[in-house]
Amino acid sequence: MVYGTWRMLDDAPTSQDINRRMNRCLELGITTIDTAEIYGGYAVEAALGEAMASSLDLRNNLKIITKSGIYVPNPKNPERTVGFYDASAVQLKKSVETSLKLLGREQIDLFLVHRPDWFTSVDDTAQGLNTLVQEGKIKRAGVSNYNPSQFHALNSRMDTPLLTNQVEFHLLNMDASVDGTFDLCQQMRMQPMAWSPLAGGKLFDRNHPAAVRLAQVASALAGKYGGATLEQLAYAWVMGHPSRPIPVIGTNKLERIESAVRASLITLEREDWYAMWVAAKGHSIP
Numbered sequence: 272m273v274y275g276t277w278r279m280l281d282d283a284p285t286s287q288d289i290n291r292r293m294n295r296c297l298e299l300g301i302t303t304i305d306t307a308e309i310y311g312g313y314a315v316e317a318a319l320g321e322a323m324a325s326s327l328d329l330r331n332n333l334k335i336i337t338k339s340g341i342y343v344p345n346p347k348n349p350e351r352t353v354g355f356y357d358a359s360a361v362q363l364k365k366s367v368e369t370s371l372k373l374l375g376r377e378q379i380d381l382f383l384v385h386r387p388d389w390f391t392s393v394d395d396t397a398q399g400l401n402t403l404v405q406e407g408k409i410k411r412a413g414v415s416n417y418n419p420s421q422f423h424a425l426n427s428r429m430d431t432p433l434l435t436n437q438v439e440f441h442l443l444n445m446d447a448s449v450d451g452t453f454d455l456c457q458q459m460r461m462q463p464m465a466w467s468p469l470a471g472g473k474l475f476d477r478n479h480p481a482a483v484r485l486a487q488v489a490s491a492l493a494g495k496y497g498g499a500t501l502e503q504l505a506y507a508w509v510m511g512h513p514s515r516p517i518p519v520i521g522t523n524k525l526e527r528i529e530s531a532v533r534a535s536l537i538t539l540e541r542e543d544w545y546a547m548w549v550a551a552k553g554h555s556i557p
């Protein structure tokens with residue numbers, strides 16, 4: 272599992288709080304964190320850098336994934352009148368150099384193009400990524416939210432193959448399992464990353480019919496899986512897909528990080544995986 276930091280500043284943590292959270296991740300065996308230039312209104316990378324500065328353990332042992340390429344109007348950039356993507360080589364270099372500075376690192380372990388940029392050629396993006404790898408500023412490159420043909424096109428220009436595609440995948444959005452994304456991952460023997468594995472919390476919304484059905488199935492399955500909760504079964508469901516998606520977990524609560532890690536021990540049986548599929552969809556398989 273990877274720990275995601277999109278919502279990290281939502282509960283206004285102090286640097287010590289962030290430090291504690293990251294250390295707890297390490298203790299639990301989560302050794303990679305996922306962040307992005309845009310997270311927290313372009314403020315999360317700096318907060319992470321500050322929290323890690325005081326801890327040799329975090330600096331030495333925590334691997335970092337960051338992403339760039341999304342630029343939206345925000346108080347720090349009042350000149351922006353419209354949101355846009357930029358995955359040009361020039362912008363990628365600028366973003367990675369800024370991320371390195373903010374995170375206090377010499378190398379990003381995995382750098383992802385956050386979203387496909389329709390206004391930049393794959394040659395331009397690939398040249399940027401290839402140069403960043405050659406210069407040692409990033410160890411590996413990957414993408415996020417790319418469809419299979421976008422992935423293929425960019426990958427065809429890479430000196431070192433793209434390492435992953437980080438996409439939305441959870442019980443309330445199974446697109447990646449039917450639109451070719453996960454088929455391509457299996458074909459290339461590449462492990463995808465699954466963002467919002469708990470549907471961003473919607474799995475617990477009692478007004479959401481699919482969430483209510485899933486809660487019922489989860490309580491029926493709990494006994495068989497050692498008292499597993501809905502969230503643990505939902506993580507196990509994501510990890511159960513044969514492309515072996517790596518969940519990027521987003522909770523800010525230590526006890527929920529601990530519970531998530533226990534989900535790694537659950538291997539759902541075929542009929543139970545499908546029972547959750549049916550509950551999520553609200554109809555039987557075709």
Ligand code: NAP
Pocket residue numbers: 274275276277278305306385415416437438465466467468469470471472473475502519520521522523524527
């Ligand atoms: P998530 O795990 O699906 O959702 C986390 C949300 O669910 C939090 O608000 C959390 O609240 C809530 N939650 C968790 N357990 C709960 C429970 N038992 N009951 C009620 N609420 C619960 O993940 P996410 O935050 O949407 O995304 C995870 C990570 O994926 C992000 O941090 C980011 O790194 C990555 N991501 C990537 C992209 C991309 O485009 N590449 C897009 C979105 C996200 P608490 O904090 O209170 O537990």
